[in-house]
Amino acid sequence: MSTPLRIAVVGSGIGVEHIKGFQELPELFEVKALCDVNLERAAPVAEKYGIGKLARSLDEVCRLPEIDVIDLCTPPAFHFAQIDSAVKAGKHVICEKPLVGSLAAVDSVARLAEGTDRRIMPIFQYRFGHGLQKLKYLIEQNLTGEAFVFNVDVAWWRDGEYYRNPWRGKRATELGGALLSQAIHAVDMVLYILGPAKSVFGRASTRVNMIEVEDCVAMALEMRDGSLGTISVTLGSLAEISRHRFTFRNLTAESNTEPYANSCDPWAFSFNARGNEKQVKDALEQFTPAPERYAGQFSRFYQALRDETDLPVTIADARAALEIVAATYHSSERNEPVTLPIGPGHPKYETL
Ligand SMILES: NC(=O)c1ccc[n+]([C@@H]2O[C@H](COP(=O)([O-])OP(=O)(O)OC[C@H]3O[C@@H](n4cnc5c(N)ncnc54)[C@H](O)[C@@H]3O)[C@@H](O)[C@H]2O)c1
Structure with a gap:
């Protein structure tokens, strides 16, 4: 594991708060790249926080060998496909809430994580x-x-x-x-x-x-x-x-x-x-x-990667909240109490 871990932040809205969080821990993290489809928004952020590389697409970031972790701060509907691309490019992933928009999708993310040594951490700071x-x-x-x-x-x-x-x-x-x-x-x-x-x-x-x-x-x-x-x-x-x-x-x-x-x-x-x-x-x-x-979440993420222990927030945690x-939503629509867990076959499994 490289020290500090080299980060690409994707999305320059709440992504700015992530950059500040990483930069509070300079011995653990270095933000090397900022990616946003809107370069006009991202450029002043990169300049202000001294980030050397600006990219317009996630694909470009995935191809950068010097990046260890891709940190997704994009709108929710993009998360699933972007997690998939980042893991397939061999990167660890941090992803803003909501991780994804259905229990079926969160279970797919869990399967993705099982098939790789890359780590996927949802945000619940x-x-x-x-x-x-x-x-x-x-x-x-x-x-x-x-x-x-x-x-x-x-x-x-x-x-x-x-x-x-x-x-x-x-x-x-x-x-x-x-x-x-x-x-x-x-x-x-x-x-x-x-x-x-x-x-x-x-x-x-x-x-x-x-x-x-x-x-x-x-x-x-x-x-x-x-x-x-x-x-x-x-x-x-x-x-x-x-x-x-x-x-x-x-x-x-x-x-x-x-x-x-x-x-x-x-x-x-x-x-x-x-x-x-x-x-x-x-x-x-x-x-x-x-x-x-x-x-707080990033420093614990670093320790978990270093010590090969559980992440401070897991995919199961994201699933529990999404459930x-x-x-x-189901209770409100049907006017009835809902007993957990919700698994495949439940009307709210595939979509919220
Ligand atoms: N944890 C928290 O407290 C917290 C707070 C705010 C937002 N969020 C979450 O963070 C995520 C982003 O929210 P936001 O408020 O920053 O939204 P935003 O719209 O302000 O910013 C998103 C940025 O992502 C960029 N973007 C969109 N699609 C992209 C793509 N395909 N590739 C690269 N960049 C892309 C946009 O140009 C934009 O600059 C959401 O999931 C939101 O729920 C979490």
């Missing part, structure tokens, strides 16, 4: 915020007891200007709406803490903008561990917040409400009456913070 990581640590230290209930709010604001970007708001190109595109991070945070879901009942509707996909969602979930929770999502909240609240037997954990940083500090941990306060506080003092957000999306 919210996982690595220090607040959420502290809760994960307390669970690993057996300090929380069993989970009872969780409550999640994703209340964001998107207006007509946002939907002027032509791939957004359309089923064929965005692949889904607020749940798939925005709240999927919040769903992943729940799965990361509590493990797999058992059943979902949901309602999705389009109430805020004149778009094809949903922008308001309400869901009730039962997790395999028996805990119950709700997630509500809107893209019509002028006052933006995100919030996760988990109630365990021995503590409650509540995130801050910064809409795009609620997995980061500060989180409030409150204790039970039986006096576990000292244990929890002692454990939190032992917590060792690692990088957060994109740099909740598929189940919610």
